Amino acid sequence: xxxxxxxxxxxxxxxxxxxxxxxxxxxxxxxxxxxxxxxxxxxxxxxxxxxxxxxxxxxxxxxxxxxxxxxxxxxxxxxxxxxxxxxxxxxxxxxxxxxxxxxxxxxxxxxxxxxxxxxxxxxxxxxxxxxxxxxxxxxxxxxxxxxxxxxxxxxxxxxxxxxxxxxxxxxxxxxxxxxxxxxxxxxxxxxxxxxxxxxxxxxxxxxxxxxxxxxxxxxxxxxxxxxxxxxxxxxxxxxxxxxxxxxxxxxxxxxxxxxxxxxxxxxxxxxxxxxxxxxxxxxxxxxxxxxxxxxxxxxxxxxxxxxxxxxxxxxxxxxxxxxxxxxxxxxxxxxxxxxxxxxxxxxxxxxxxxxxxxxxxxxxxxxxxxxxxxxxxxxxxxxxxxxxxxxxxxxxxxxxxxxxxxxxxxxxxxxxxxxxxxxxxxxxxxxxxxxxxxxxxxxxxxxxxxxxxxxxxxxxxxxxxxxxxxxxxxxxxxxxxxxxxxxxxxxxxxxxxxxxxxxxxxxxxxxxxxxxxxxxxxxxxxxxxxxxxxxxxxxxxxxxxxxxxxxxxxxxxxxxxxxxxxxxxxxxxxxxxxxxxxx
Amino acid sequence: xxxxxxxxxxxxxxxxxxxxxxxxxxxxxxxxxxxxxxxxxxxxxxxxxxxxxxxxxxxxxxxxxxxxxxxxxxxxxxxxxxxxxxxxxxxxxxxxxxxxxxxxxxxxxxxxxxxxxxxxxxxxxxxxxxxxxxxxxxxxxxxxxxxxxxxxxxxxxxxxxxxxxxxxxxxxxxxxxxxxxxxxxxxxxxxxxxxxxxxxxxxxxxxxxxxxxxxxxxxxxxxxxxxxxxxxxxxxxxxxxxxxxxxxxxxxxxxxxxxxxxxxxxxxxxxxxxxxxxxxxxxxxxxxxxx
Numbered sequence: 086x087x088x089x090x091x092x093x094x095x096x097x098x099x100x101x102x103x104x105x106x107x108x109x110x111x112x113x114x115x116x117x118x119x120x121x122x123x124x125x126x127x128x129x130x131x132x133x134x135x136x137x138x139x140x141x142x143x144x145x146x147x148x149x150x151x152x153x154x155x156x157x158x159x160x161x162x163x164x165x166x167x168x169x170x171x172x173x174x175x176x177x178x179x180x181x182x183x184x185x186x187x188x189x190x191x192x193x194x195x196x197x198x199x200x201x202x203x204x205x206x207x208x209x210x211x212x213x214x215x216x217x218x219x220x221x222x223x224x225x226x227x228x229x230x231x232x233x234x235x236x237x238x239x240x241x242x243x244x245x246x247x248x249x250x251x252x253x254x255x256x257x258x259x260x261x262x263x264x265x266x267x268x269x270x271x272x273x274x275x276x277x278x279x280x281x282x283x284x285x286x287x288x289x290x291x292x293x294x295x296x297x298x299x300x301x302x303x304x305x306x307x308x309x310x311x312x313x314x315x316x317x318x319x320x321x322x323x324x325x326x327x328x329x330x331x332x333x334x335x336x337x338x339x340x341x342x343x344x345x346x347x348x349x350x351x352x353x354x355x356x357x358x359x360x361x362x363x364x365x366x367x368x369x370x371x372x373x374x375x376x377x378x379x380x381x382x383x384x385x386x387x388x389x390x391x392x393x394x395x396x397x398x399x400x401x402x403x404x405x406x407x408x409x410x411x412x413x414x415x416x417x418x419x420x421x422x423x424x425x426x427x428x429x430x431x432x433x434x435x436x437x438x439x440x441x442x443x444x445x446x447x448x449x450x451x452x453x454x455x456x457x458x459x460x461x462x463x464x465x466x467x468x469x470x471x472x473x474x475x476x477x478x479x480x481x482x483x484x485x486x487x488x489x490x491x492x493x494x495x496x497x498x499x500x501x502x503x504x505x506x507x508x509x510x511x512x513x514x515x516x517x518x519x520x521x522x523x524x525x526x527x528x529x530x531x532x533x534x535x536x537x538x539x540x541x542x543x544x545x546x547x548x549x550x551x552x553x554x555x556x557x558x559x560x561x562x563x564x565x566x567x568x569x570x571x572x573x574x575x576x577x578x579x580x581x582x583x584x585x586x587x588x589x590x591x592x593x594x595x596x597x598x599x600x601x602x603x604x605x606x607x608x609x610x611x612x613x614x615x616x617x618x619x620x621x622x623x624x625x626x627x628x629x630x631x632x633x634x635x636x637x638x639x640x641x642x643x644x645x646x647x648x649x650x651x652x653x654x655x656x657x658x659x660x661x662x663x664x665x666x667x668x
Numbered sequence: 669x670x671x672x673x674x675x676x677x678x679x680x681x682x683x684x685x686x687x688x689x690x691x692x693x694x695x696x697x698x699x700x701x702x703x704x705x706x707x708x709x710x711x712x713x714x715x716x717x718x719x720x721x722x723x724x725x726x727x728x729x730x731x732x733x734x735x736x737x738x739x740x741x742x743x744x745x746x747x748x749x750x751x752x753x754x755x756x757x758x759x760x761x762x763x764x765x766x767x768x769x770x771x772x773x774x775x776x777x778x779x780x781x782x783x784x785x786x787x788x789x790x791x792x793x794x795x796x797x798x799x800x801x802x803x804x805x806x807x808x809x810x811x812x813x814x815x816x817x818x819x820x821x822x823x824x825x826x827x828x829x830x831x832x833x834x835x836x837x838x839x840x841x842x843x844x845x846x847x848x849x850x851x852x853x854x855x856x857x858x859x860x861x862x863x864x865x866x867x868x869x870x871x872x873x874x875x876x877x878x879x880x881x882x883x884x885x886x887x888x889x890x891x892x893x894x895x896x897x898x899x900x901x902x903x904x905x906x907x908x909x910x911x912x913x914x915x916x917x918x919x920x921x922x923x924x925x926x927x928x929x930x931x932x933x934x935x936x937x938x939x940x941x942x943x944x945x946x947x948x949x950x951x952x953x954x955x956x957x958x959x
Contacts, residue, residue, distance in 0.1 A: 396853025
């Protein structure tokens with residue numbers, strides 16, 4: 086066997102030399118040799134994220150937080166968090182000469198005498214509204230798709246903490262200008278604290294440095310707003326995202342997607358571009374809203390004065406639902422040992438939010454306890470495939486939404502020409518009945534959708550082609566759905582596989598006497614309810630039989646031509662297809 | 669002198685002419701008549717027309733108002749006797765009539781929690797006649813003159829002070845129901861404080877003076893006329909001030925702001941998220957290839 090040596094170099098007159106690195110390469114190399122970035126980046130720049138619009142909701146929160154940091158720094162340059170009294174002498178005519186705190190005056194200066202100040206103020210405020218709103222829709226997405234399950238429970242907890250800290254950050258922020266509306270809010274907060282039995286008054290005096298309003302509350306809120314809570318938020322956001330990287334992102338089931346892999350695009354260049362671009366979009370939306378839509382026109386509210394109040398005194402939207410609870414609460418009070426216990430304030434505004442927040446924090450743990458599911462989950466569930474969970478969140482949302490509406494009862498009354506009293510009476514019942522109805526409807530709705538999925542798997546999709554038999558009977562033709570879709574629909578567990586049955590009686594599933602305490606009895610009952618009436622996906626045998634049936638039907642197809650246009654039903658590749666009329 | 673003498677001579681030549689007496693008589697009558705017209709006490713004629721106006725008002729009242737307010741404005745109780753079909757009107761004054769009828773609140777289209785403002789039914793002359801009739805039932809506040817609620821006559825500095833003072837009075841006394849922007853607010857049992865955005869200054873003044881429906885009465889003892897004027901000046905200044913922050917979103921406070929944050933902000937951003945996710949890495953889709 087001869088070797089062709091004609092292509093082999095006959096001399097080695099010149100040694101192989103590395104090409105001279107480009108300028109970027111030089112810089113990168115310099116940095117890598119000193120910081121060791123290459124090793125860290127190598128992996129993370131290639132990190133894969135799955136693609137779906139709903140995975141970008143948390144990103145809105147992240148980017149609006151960046152907008153908050155940027156615009157917030159701008160505002161601190163001119164804001165003066167002092168309750169010292171001065172007479173306003175700025176550009177706004179209607180308040181010139183009026184006595185107000187320096188914080189209010191500097192807010193007016195930012196609005197009217199600092200270039201770009203009003204835009205920054207409004208951007209900051211709109212971004213704050215969007216920050217909390219996007220955290221909430223992100224939370225809903227996570228829960229509805231089952232992304233809170235093991236191993237992501239702690240990230241759920243961190244997310245909940247971010248939500249409550251964001252809410253507090255918002256409250257401390259909109260209280261700073263010391264205008265009539267925010268002052269009313271601070272006064273209300275003082276009242277809420279004082280409604281706490283025994284310690285309330287002490288807490289209020291501690292926070293305000295004496296009786297309300299004193300002159301330390303604004304500087305204290307300022308420190309909390311620009312130092313304490315932002316620091317905590319930053320730390321928790323970092324932890325949230327580190328855990329996201331550590332756990333890897335969840336993905337929708339589909340061909341090639343398993344619990345062990347992530348199918349998607351790499352960080353660089355795809356997600357760097359998509360996420361970076363999304364930042365500019367969020368920034369742009371905040372800037373447009375700040376530039377075009379008035380928010381918190383403090384100059385119209387005027388400085389805070391305890392003798393004044395304005396109709397439509399509501400908190401920002403995220404504090405609206407406890408305000409609604411407060412508005413519809415009957416005026417219950419008791420007297421014990423010469424002290425007044427204001428249940429009418431304490432229950433709706435201290436106990437209820439605390440209770441709701443605890444429920445929110447515990448949701449993943451409660452679900453895991455009921456189902457007994459201790460497996461890791463990286464594939465998402467469609468909301469319909471966990472009917473009870475979906476219904477539970479919808480009923481919580483209904484409760485929230487009704488309370489929220491109750492918080493705007495006066496605006497609803499004037500805009501819809503209703504009686505504010507009737508709205509109150511309606512809401513008192515609706516906040517209890519509404520969530521129950523929502524639970525039942527959602528649950529049955531999900532189960533119906535499961536049933537429809539099974540129909541599609543077993544009998545195919547409805548083509549819209551109507552067939553007439555020789556006897557004159559009509560029927561609609563069904564065609565099998567394509568394999569990828571069928572795979573995605575069947576890529577879910579049967580319920581039997583997804584929980585560890587708890588004994589409800591004397592025997593556990595293995596026939597052994599169960600160590601049944603009261604807890605496990607309750608747990609068993611809840612477990613039965615949790616999975617009751619769910620529709621299971623068809624078995625392999627059922628699918629097989631359905632396919633045979635479909636084939637059989639296809640062979641026995643009637644002669645003839647189906648009506649034109651049905652080929653464009655969205656279930657087929659339509660390359661080269663035309664309407665017959667085009668020939 | 670000569671000229672004068674000559675003309676005097678010319679006049680005196682006709683002194684004894686046959687028409688002299690008639691001309692003199694005519695001159696005297698014209699002069700007396702015009703002097704009387706110029707200097708006659710005005711009351712004499714307006715008293716005459718006042719009576720006519722009251723009579724005209726009474727006739728209008730009997731047709732349009734007496735059904736609820738009674739033929740002599742004494743008010744009518746409902747059948748159960750616990751509420752008024754229409755309240756007695758003695759002492760409410762022409763200002764109340766001008767406000768209620770002028771803004772279309774009266775006559776009411778139907779009984780209800782509150783009479784809404786609508787297109788007025790009567791002309792201003794008829795409203796004045798009705799006012800004159802109701803004022804004749806008992807002494808009450810009269811329709812204000814324009815100088816009472818206008819700051820036109822003040823200097824620039826005084827005007828600015830009036831506006832600032834009016835703003836503080838407005839925030840102290842009015843915003844609790846009418847909201848910081850004068851946009852209106854809810855009152856118990858379906859009542860409401862109406863929006864003041866387009867209300868005529870005269871009607872604001874009259875409303876302050878007479879306290880219509882659920883509104884408290886800000887008598888001149890409580891709120892002197894100048895302070896009423898200042899409140900009106902502040903509200904007018906708000907109308908002239910541009911919306912510095914952009915669209916006002918209804919001027920209703922945080923509820924409408926929250927609504928826009930969700931609909932425009934979150935709605936728009938979720939739309940963008942869908943758009944971004946819908947675009948895969950390929951810039952152009954090749955034929956026959958799924959996205």
